[in-house]
Structure formats: structure tokens, C-alpha cells
Amino acid sequence: MANSKYAYVRDFELPDPLLPGVFMVLRIDGHSFHRFSEKHNFAKPNDVRALQLMDHAAQDLMEEYPDIVLAFGESDEFSFLLRKSTSLYNRRQSKIVSTLTSLFTSSYVFHWSLYFPDTPLVYPPSFDGRIVLYPRTKEVKDYFAWRQADTHINNLYNTTFWALVQQGGQTTTEAHSTLRGTFAKDKHEILFSRFGINYNQLDARFRKGSVLVREDLEEEKEGEVTKEAMTDEGHDEQPNIKLLNHGVIIARSLKLDWKKENTRKGKARPPKTKVVVLHCDVIKDEFWEERNGLLVES
Amino acid sequence: MANSKYAYVRDFELPDPLLPGVFMVLRIDGHSFHRFSEKHNFAKPNDVRALQLMDHAAQDLMEEYPDIVLAFGESDEFSFLLRKSTSLYNRRQSKIVSTLTSLFTSSYVFHWSLYFPDTPLVYPPSFDGRIVLYPRTKEVKDYFAWRQADTHINNLYNTTFWALVQQGGQTTTEAHSTLRGTFAKDKHEILFSRFGINYNQLDARFRKGSVLVREDLEEEKEGEVTKEAMTDEGHDEQPNIKLLNHGVIIARSLKLDWKKENTRKGKARPPKTKVVVLHCDVIKDEFWEERNGLLVES
């Protein structure tokens, strides 16, 4: 071959397999999303469209990669848990981190107009990704607890901050100053006494972030209202963007179309599950106890 | 902080710095692009729109990351050379490979409609990325020679193959059979004698791939025809997609707009260069001799 004299350059490609038998968590973060959110006029303190778009990209990733068993998202970041025994891409680190971050990004841009029909994307956003290995279930639970505690802290701060600015007329400098040294209960008090906001009644999406898990398709029948869906922290019903959801459904159908081909002749049928978005607590044990298949290895 | 009891999970994040003082080559590859190209009816053996879109994404990457000094693309892959002394993201491997692959992907999806105005994107494509380190200039040159030799071999095969199929009426099985055991000169002969195709006169883009380098902005004045532009292997003039190029220019202007902000107050002005797309030979020494600043470290 004409290129055989150059083929030695492949010798510089070094293997990078990740340790077997441990959980992988892939965390994807928006790159320079402070600027990105300003350029695209994201609502403060939370932009539901932007969050739903993140969820959508995360769902796409979970549908494409069955070895992702759980995901958690807040703000411009998303964490994905891959099962301990996954042999995805032979556990090659660069391959996994780059391909999954790429698909997440791609899906984000691809679905942008569904969630921001009136806000054209001004420039292509990017995300970084990293994989962290966790040997034990305790550490996995604590990882997700860490992210959700972070969601809580950030959201309480941001909600109070923007209330002071948007409703209280403070400058951002004044608002930061007002909040300096305050504890959680102080912020609750500011929200309630000054602005009549009961923090605990705000959308669970903002307070809890998004939790994506797989559920059996059979369990869900049209029209049925599950226990969770009736509660504050149940299924995401996305009532404010019904039209957008319609768009999502169309997009999903298209996707299902090309997915179908994958399953023709010889390929194992994918399990009859679907990825659902919850806004529930993952810090308490209940979440894990109800889903004990999540961490026990299969 | 409420999340401090969980913060220990960060101890599992391990450092992954790449060796200093060596060149990095990031190679990005389309993930399952055989299917992707069929789904989107890419022309055979080469789809100029798809190649230009790849170039566009590569240009975006080079404009965003000044430490990329050279790129080479063919088919659904692109290689980027980062200068030896780059301290991009403190040379953290996962950060670099994920962020750059993400931006490339993002740009690809973002600009899709400019190059495929009549072909909606059916699903979000993805790419994988990997970094290979090269200590010496010889190895860097040989790396790019390896990719361009690969371009040549693949394109000659594919061009002959599809001529046999599209113009010669062979089935794909017959065409593979016809080509089995043939050498380059045999394929040239088939193309010329059966189909009147002089391979060496085909678009240099297909035969040489795309070579992206930075050029001083001052050097290029409107209306001026540079030496390379007059030759077969010169600047890419993209004559077939004038309308699209118009679109590109609009997009670029938008992007320049948000780039501008980066350079306000205190930040170093970016060098007055632009990224150009060539389809020239990188195997012979001339390419490197004319650009001896490319590899000597600065």
C-alpha cells in the first residue's frame, strides 16, 4: 500500500482502557454557558426551555446507549451513570468520553428550535466531558446526592438573588451583598416575607433537577396517571410548552424510524423500556430502594 | 455547605495531563457515517456538500482554538495539529478531546442547512475523537502524509468502483470483483479507457483532501488571485455552491460579532490571520518548507 511507509505513526496510539468492574460516571458540562445563556436570552433564574432541551439531549443519549442506567441534570450539566460491567467501546476512555459528549452536543443543537422556536441559535455551543470511576454503590449514590445538593444550593441562591433584582429592584451588586453570609433559612425568609414566594412550592424541576431513568413500556398506558405524576415531584408534564412537546413527539417518531433498522435480523431486540424524566429526590434512600436493579450488577 | 459531606466523591477524579513538549494530533471521525451518509443521500463517490460542511466545522474549530496550526480532512474524518507547547486546558486529555470534538460536532449540525438546504437532518450525527502525541516533526509530517496517502488510495478505489457501477452498469458485487487485485495504474486505466475519466484532472478536493492552515489576513486582498488559487490545487473556491457560501458569510459575520466581545478590554488581540482551505499536497517536502513556522516551536 502506498501508505504503508507511514503506517508506523499508528504505533504512537496508546491504549486507554478504563478499569473493569467499576461504575463510570460521565459528566458533561456546558462550555462558556454564561455567555451562551446571555446571548440567547435565557430566563433568570431558570429557563425551562433550556432545561428541557438538556433533558431531551440526555434522553437521546440514554436511548442510544442502553448501558446508561441513570442520568441527572441541572443547569448546563448532566451526569450519566454507566453500569459497572459495561463493555462499551471496550471501555476505551477517549472513545467513550468523546462519542457520548459529541452525541449530547449534536442532539442539543439538533433539537434547539423545538424549545427555542423564536430564538435562532447564534453560534454552535459546546460541552466538555469527563469520566470518573466509582467502585461502590455508596459512592455512586453520594455522587448523585452531591449533584442534587448542589442543585438545591445554587437554585435557592439564584432564586433569591433574582427575586431581589427583578422584583426587589436591587442591583446585582446589592443583591449579592444582601445575600452575603445568609443561611438557607434566611433565603427562605427573604423569599417568603418580601416576595410571597414559598420556595418549596416552586417547580420541582428547578429545586431537584432532572432525574432520568428507564421504565418498562408496558407499565405506562395512555391516559393513566401514575402515582408520581400526581405529586409535586412526579413525571415532568411540561405543561407550558405543549406545542414544543408536539414537536418533540414528531422528532422522536423520526428517530424511532431509523432506530428500527438497527433491530432488524440478528440484532438483539432492545428491552421494552423508555427513558422518563423525573424531578424527584435522589439523596434519600427511597429512590435507590425503589430501583434496586439500578446498581446491583446485571 | 449542605453538599460538603458528599464532596469526597471528587477525590475519584484523577488527573490526566498529556506529556508537555510534544505535538498533539486530534483525530475526529464520524460515528456510523456509512448509515448517516445513506440516510442523507450523500452523492457517490464524493459528496462535495458533505466535504465542505466538514471543512466548515474544522474552520470553526481552528478559529476558536488558535493553538491548532494545521488540519487535514477527508471523507468523515478530520485531523488537527496542536502546537507542541500548547497549554490548552492545561493539556488535560479528556477536557481537550471532549471539548474540541463537541465543538466540531456542534458546528457540523449548526451549519448543516447551509450545505444541505433541501435535505433536512434526520437525526443528530456524532463523532469520536482521540489524541495521539508525536514528539518530532518528522512524525507529524508522516502522520499527515499517512492520511493523505489514505485519501488517495480510497478515492481512487471509490471513483473507479462507482464509475463501474453508475456508468458501467455493474452491480456493487461485480465492481468489487473487477477491482480485486488491481494496482493504481490499472484503476487509472479503467477510468480512462472505459469512462474517459482522467483521474488526475478530477477535483483536487477529492484527490487530496482538505488542508486547513492560517494565512495572514493582510496578504489577501479582495479581487486578488493568489498563485495557488490559479492552480489545480489551490484555494478552495467552491464554485458550485455560491449561494451556500453566501450563507456561510452571513453565519461567519454573526460569529465574528460574538467573537469581538472576547477581545474587548485587556484580552490580547487575536493575530490577524484567517483559516484557509487548500487541497494541496502535504506528502512532499514543499508544503512544509513553505510553512516552516508550522512546526518550529514558538
Added chain:
Amino acid sequence: MANSKYAYVRDFELPDPLLPGVFMVLRIDGHSFHRFSEKHNFAKPNDVRALQLMDHAAQDLMEEYPDIVLAFGESDEFSFLLRKSTSLYNRRQSKIVSTLTSLFTSSYVFHWSLYFPDTPLVYPPSFDGRIVLYPRTKEVKDYFAWRQADTHINNLYNTTFWALVQQGGQTTTEAHSTLRGTFAKDKHEILFSRFGINYNQLDARFRKGSVLVREDLEEEKEGEVTKEAMTDEGHDEQPNIKLLNHGVIIARSLKLDWKKENTRKGKARPPKTKVVVLHCDVIKDEFWEERNGLLVES
């Protein structure tokens, strides 16, 4: 400083921490010990002096590094289990693997003359080391089972082989040929019927290898015969090298002397344990059940 202009070379030192929260197994192997054993006239199929010297070096390592909780040795190799949460040398891979392999080697050479008083060391032997990470207790148990099963297979083969050669008068070629395709029971039969050897009554050291664990010092009183010591697979009594053992005791006393200094003022007292050498089964669950503190993290 005069050397500050060169200090940048330290930037090339890259971190190499091992993942926290997983067991480390360090396996040390004799380098070219086939030649070494011939040069020093090791007895075939097993040289008890050489095995005891290995045990001694392993004991030294365990006494120096309290985070080693278990060791297993056979032939010219030894495996050491470090507890999951060890922070030895901040879990830096090169530091751990080099220092521990170095001390093992050093101790081997240092104590040589105790076990080979009439065989001067002809040249300095060396060992290689590697660390393998195991996330789960099951894998740790299976690792040690793997090594002990290997001991069994090798020793049964070697014992039969050398019986055929030394007692049966076969050449080594003939002996290999005799054993080709035989199963364990065939080898037992050859040993018993031709040479009157009941394999299961051979020294447990040869059949089981050496298992080093820590035992509470209080438990062992002079003159007391523990349960294990009475059985076939109990404590190593080393009856054949009483004189050497005397030497060992002297050496140990010297060592204890310099150890003592370590524990003066401020340093935590080492636990009152000592390292004992057993030749027991580690494949069955009993071993682990009796020592359930070995793997549950502390």
C-alpha cells in the same frame, strides 16, 4: 538558585495516582529466575530454602508496610494485597511499585546467606513488580484462588516430572512426553504407583504455597500449639532449618531495634500483631470467613 533555570524539567513529571477505593494487588516476580535457580543449584522440584527466603522477604515487606493485609507466594513470585483505602504514598503507582519491589529485593539479598549459608550469591537477582486493581472482594478472593490453583497445577506437574527424571531415570524430554495429555488423576497415579508418593502427603508448603497474614501477638504464647500448627496445613514450622531460623531471629531482633525508633514520640504505635506464614487453602470460603476483617474495609 543556580538550578532554577533548569527546574522546568520537573514539569515533565506527570502524576500517576491509582483510583481510590479499590484493592491493590502488587505481584512481584523473579526476573530470569530459571537461570538464577540453576546458577545457585536450587533443588528440584522445590527448594525449601529458596521458598523460605521468599517468605522472609515477604514478611519484611508486610512488617514495613502495615497496609499490606495478605500475601501469597509460590515459586519465585509473591502477591501482596493492600487494603482498599490505603493512602500509601498517596497511591502513586510508580512510587508504590518501585519502593515495595525494591524492599522485597533488598530483603531477599540481605537474608540470602541465612538460607543458603554454603551457596554464595553469584550475582544480584532482580524482580519485577506490577499493581493490579480489584474493585470487589470476590475478585480479590478469585485472584488468590487463581494463584493457588496455579501453584497446585505447577507443583503436581513438576513433582511428577522430576520423579520421572530423578527416580524413574527418564530424560527431561521423555518425562515431558510421558506427561503430555495427562490429567491430574493420571499424575497422582504415576506418583503413587511408580514412586510410592502420596501427593497429598507432600509438604503443604509445596502444594499450597505460602499465605502470610497478620495475627494478634497476644494470641500466641510460647509453647502453645495452635490448632493449625497441628494440622498438615498449619503454621510453617520450618523443621529443616533450625539453625537458619535462629539466624532469622537474630536478624529480626536487629530489625526490631531500628523499627523501634520509628515509633518514638508522636508516631502511632503499630498494632500488636505479627506476620505469620501459613500453607493453608485460600480457595475455599473458610479462609476468608475466618478472617472477615481482611476484606471489609477499615
Added chain:
Amino acid sequence: MANSKYAYVRDFELPDPLLPGVFMVLRIDGHSFHRFSEKHNFAKPNDVRALQLMDHAAQDLMEEYPDIVLAFGESDEFSFLLRKSTSLYNRRQSKIVSTLTSLFTSSYVFHWSLYFPDTPLVYPPSFDGRIVLYPRTKEVKDYFAWRQADTHINNLYNTTFWALVQQGGQTTTEAHSTLRGTFAKDKHEILFSRFGINYNQLDARFRKGSVLVREDLEEEKEGEVTKEAMTDEGHDEQPNIKLLNHGVIIARSLKLDWKKENTRKGKARPPKTKVVVLHCDVIKDEFWEERNGLLVES
């Protein structure tokens, strides 16, 4: 095989090849040598016997591993340069770092009594090792310059410090205090004016450390005095330990004996070189210019 059900534990052994085409420097350091030197009554500020023993171990390493082209030692550390293209142990990091550190240690203990005939080794010393990769010759030169500048700084300090203590009657606290804030010229002045010591006339070994290179065997004929040997910084003549050197020669002969076997039938003959110990300057260019084969790759 009886152990096949456990063999999966090998899947946890991960590859660790070092980047090809770059220099490796292995630096070996004494572990807790402050204590070791006190326990064995090393002379202050330098113990020539201990330094010669280090040199001896380093020589053994270079004779065993032809890919080591240069070594530099001072105090209780030694650095070894492996040629850029070495394929030793397939460039596996753990294998190289452990085996070479092991042999160095082994040789150190093995030869102890030659240099310390009246000082029994009280306990087995150990060393740690690490490998640092350097892409370019400049960095390699600067690495060795860094170590030799360090030798100079430490030795000037220690020499003055111990002169103040041993000859000047200061306590160690007073001596540290005397030296606080002094520059090199101040220390030279103290040595000369108070103790009549011309620092530059001290043994080059102490001021320059040990430089080990290979020289053609043919070049050296008995009785010949080479240029370097006549100078202050030439070959090490080791005048103070003639008896020991005799011992060394005996030991070397023994070793050559077993080395010889390696070269019988089929194996490539080792180059006719020997490793020599110099105490010359490696900071100035002359050293490298006279040995330009050292770094240009072969």
C-alpha cells in the same frame, strides 16, 4: 485447567506503555536514607564508600541494560537515560521502573561488603524509582544540568556546614544559622578564610557527582593514562580504597562469567564497550559535543 475459572482476574491488568520516540529518564532515590546513613555511620558531608557503592550499582545496571546510555549520580540518587527508541520490555512503565529499581537495589546490597567491609548492613535498604519522559535533547541536557547544579548547591552547603560543625565547633543549629542567607561566594569565603579549604580543589566526585558513560574497550589499554585521568575531573581513580577496588575486580570477573553465557550462540554480541565513571561537567556543552552519539538516535 483448574484455574481457568479464575483467569478472568487477568482482565484487570491494564496496559501501561510509555510513549514511543521520547527519551526516558529513570531516577532512583534512596528511601529514608537519612536514617540509613546515620545507622551505618556514613562520613559527613560525603562518604566516598557510599558514593562508590552507588556508582557500582549504577554500573551493574548499565551493563545489564545496554539501552541505558548515560547515568548521573549524587548522594543517594541516580538518574539513568534510556535511548529514545528503546523497546525495553515493550516500554511498559511498571515493568521497567520496577525491574531496574530492583536490580539497582540488589546490586547495592550485593556489593555492600566490598565498600563497607567493617560495617555490616543492619537492615535492607530500599529505593524508589520513577520514569520521566523527555521529548528533546535540550530537555535531556537540562535535566542532567539540573541534577548537577543540585549536586553543587547541596555539596557547597554541606561542606561548609560540616566544616563549621566539625572544625569550627558550632552546633548544627548554629551552623544552619551561620549559613542562613549566604550566597555561594560567602560559603567559599567561609571555607577558605576560616578553614583553609579551597572548595574548587575538593574531590571532583563530591563537587560534580558521578557521570557514567560507555567507552570503547579498545581505547583503554593497561597502564595508559588518558587525558581525563590526569585532570581534576577525569576518571575515577578511587585511590583511597585500593583493596576494595580489588574486590570489585573479583566481583566483576564473576559477573562477566555469567554474562558470557548470555552471548553464546545466536545472541547478538554486545558492543565492545565498558561503562566508566567520570566526575566531569555535564552542564557545559562540551560534554555533549564530545559525545554527540549519546543523544542522536540510533
